[in-house]
Amino acid sequence: MENGEKKKIILSCIQPTGTPTLGNYLGALRNWKALEEDFYSYFAVADLHAITVRQEPKNLREQILRTYALLMAIGLDPEKSTLFIQSHVPAHSQLAWLLSCNTQFGELSRMTQFKDKSKTHPDNINAGLFTYPVLMAADILLYQADCVPVGDDQRQHLEIARDIAVRFNGAYGNVFKIPEAYIGKNGARVMSLANPEKKMSKSDANKNAFISILDEPNVIMKKFKRAVTDSEAKVRYAEGKDGINNLMGIYSCITGKSYEEIEDEFDGKGYGDFKVAVGESVIAELEPVQKRFNELMNDRAYLKDCYELGAQKANHFSARTLNKAMKKMGFLLN
Ligand code: TYM
Numbered sequence: 001m002e003n004g005e006k007k008k009i010i011l012s013c014i015q016p017t018g019t020p021t022l023g024n025y026l027g028a029l030r031n032w033k034a035l036e037e038d039f040y041s042y043f044a045v046a047d048l049h050a051i052t053v054r055q056e057p058k059n060l061r062e063q064i065l066r067t068y069a070l071l072m073a074i075g076l077d078p079e080k081s082t083l084f085i086q087s088h089v090p091a092h093s094q095l096a097w098l099l100s101c102n103t104q105f106g107e108l109s110r111m112t113q114f115k116d117k118s119k120t121h122p123d124n125i126n127a128g129l130f131t132y133p134v135l136m137a138a139d140i141l142l143y144q145a146d147c148v149p150v151g152d153d154q155r156q157h158l159e160i161a162r163d164i165a166v167r168f169n170g171a172y173g174n175v176f177k178i179p180e181a182y183i184g185k186n187g188a189r190v191m192s193l194a195n196p197e198k199k200m201s202k203s204d205a206n207k208n209a210f211i212s213i214l215d216e217p218n219v220i221m222k223k224f225k226r227a228v229t230d231s232e233a234k235v236r237y238a239e240g241k242d243g244i245n246n247l248m249g250i251y252s253c254i255t256g257k258s259y260e261e262i263e264d265e266f267d268g269k270g271y272g273d274f275k276v277a278v279g280e281s282v283i284a285e286l287e288p289v290q291k292r293f294n295e296l297m298n299d300r301a302y303l304k305d306c307y308e309l310g311a312q313k314a315n316h317f318s319a320r321t322l323n324k325a326m327k328k329m330g331f332l333l334n
Contacts, residue, residue, distance in 0.1 A: 010039040010182070011145035013046035013086065013136075016060070016067035017053065022211040022282065023200035025074070026187030026253045027151030033075045035149060035182070041081035042143045042314065043071060048086050048093065049136070052129040053121060066297065068307055070213060073293035082317070084310030086139065091318040095138035096131070098325055102168050103134050103160075112156060137161035141176040142318040149182040152189040153199055172328040175321065187253040193227040196242035214290055217283045224279035225272075235266035235274045244271070247278050254281045 012032055014024060032043055045067045050060060064085060076083055086092055108114065108130055118125045128135075140148055140161050148158055158181040165176040192198045194209035204210050208223050215223070229243040237248050237259045248262055251274075257265070266274045296303060327333055 007038065007040050008146040009042070009144055009177075010035055010147045010149060011042040011044075011140055011143045011179075012149050013044040013049070013139055014067060014071070015046045015050045016063040017050045017055070018063070018202040019212040019214050020067070020070060021190070021200050021202045021213065022250065023151065023190035024202070025213055025286075026190050026250065027153075027184065028149060029071070029074050030187070030253075031149040031182065031184050032071075035147075036076060036081055039147070041076075042084070042145070042317075043076055043081055044084050044086045044089075044139065044310075044314070045071070046086050046136075046139065049132060052126065052132050053117070054124055065300070065303060069293055069296040069303055070289075072296055072303075072306065073289045075292075078306040078309060082310055082313040083306060084314040085307050088307065088311035089314045089318055091142055091315070091322040092135065092138050095142055095318075095322050095325060096135040098329060099137055099141070099164055099168070100131055100134045102171070103131075103137075103164055107160060107163065108133060111160070113153070133157045133160045134164070137164045140179050141165055142321045143314075144177040144321060145179045146177060147180050147182045149184075151187075152183055155181060155183065168325070172325075175325050175328055186249060190250060191242065191246040193223055193243075193246075196228055196246045211282065213286055214293065215286075217287070220283050220286070221276070221279040224275045224282070227275060229271050233270055235269070235271070236263050244274075247274065251278045251281055254285050 010032075012028060014020060014028065020029065032041070035041065045064055047060070047064045050063075068083070068085060071083060072078065111133055114130055114132070117129055121129075136157050137160065140158075141164075148154075150158065158179065162178055165178050169176055190200045192200050192204060192209040193211070194204075194206050198209075200210045202210060202212070208226055211220055211223055224247070227243060227247060229247070230241050232241065235244060235248070237245055248259055251257065251262055252259060266277075323333060
């Protein structure tokens with residue numbers, strides 16, 4: 001950030017649907033931490049998004065708190081950033097309704113995530129699953145975010161948020177800033193360890209396919225040792241070597257080494273050595289996060305103070321945008 005330049009705004013959210021994975025961490029959370037210093041930052045647990053898939057209430061409640069604690073455990077600072085829980089800020093649902101009346105059925109039908117999730121949950125293709133990107137647009141536009149740090153899988157949702165904002169501004173006058181996606185060069189798409197053509201996902205039925213941020217060191221190592229690779233037995237980044245490419249991406253992200261440096265480091269060594277090195281780097285990276293997470297979960301009163309402060313700050317800021325949008329649309333404000 002240049003001297004005297006006004007700080008820009010970033011916002012991003014994560015769903016509390018299970019423990020975040022190494023994909024969430026490298027694709028998003030780690031960037032949030034890196035950007036926090038230079039931006040006005042809003043980070044939320046997107047609990048309203050989570051109910052587009054059926055959740056067990058007791059489990060959801062615990063998962064919301066755990067996800068919030070994890071955001072703090074990776075080092076996000078509730079004083080510096082606004083760290084909040086989406087459902088604590090009613091403006092999200094309110095703006096989502098205004099925006100859904102400015103979003104076309106056709107454009108929502110094109111969302112690949114909706115098509116994918118409809119296939120995995122054929123018994124529960126609810127309206128919320130369909131309008132999910134509108135709620136996400138509301139999350140972003142409410143805070144006048146300049147930039148949204150996400151993994152590659154959210155690219156299409158960011159595009160529709162921009163389209164909705166442009167359309168709304170065109171129809172009613174300037175209300176929303178048009179946000180840009182921030183997608184890191186490395187780690188934007190961490191792949192499954194069991195099927196490296198597929199994205200690593202916390203909802204994968206195969207537990208060996210993903211590393212959870214809270215996996216114990218021996219579990220992490222075991223999963224890396226089992227990771228699917230190829231028969232060439234040469235550590236090099238190349239087309240058709242999806243498994244090795246994925247492990248190289250992870251290792252590069254964590255150690256900061258380039259692919260050439262990694263190739264040199266493992267020249268003449270087999271996949272076994274390489275997998276152990278990747279496992280060790282991930283274990284060392286996650287160890288302080290896990291330690292801090294356990295401390296925080298033992299201090300629920302402190303967590304409550306933090307999310308209450310977050311709600312207060314988020315409510316304050318978002319109300320301004322919501323009021324402006326309502327006024328422009330012709331509502332009689334009281
Ligand atoms: P969610 O909860 O699925 O994931 C949170 C973040 O992690 C990124 N991510 C990945 N990055 C790299 N490799 C992977 N395998 C991987 N899997 C997940 C996601 O891109 C995301 O950045 N719709 C969002 C949550 C959301 C949101 C928002 C995000 C709700 N409102 C407003 C940004 C702005 C989601 O389901 O993320």
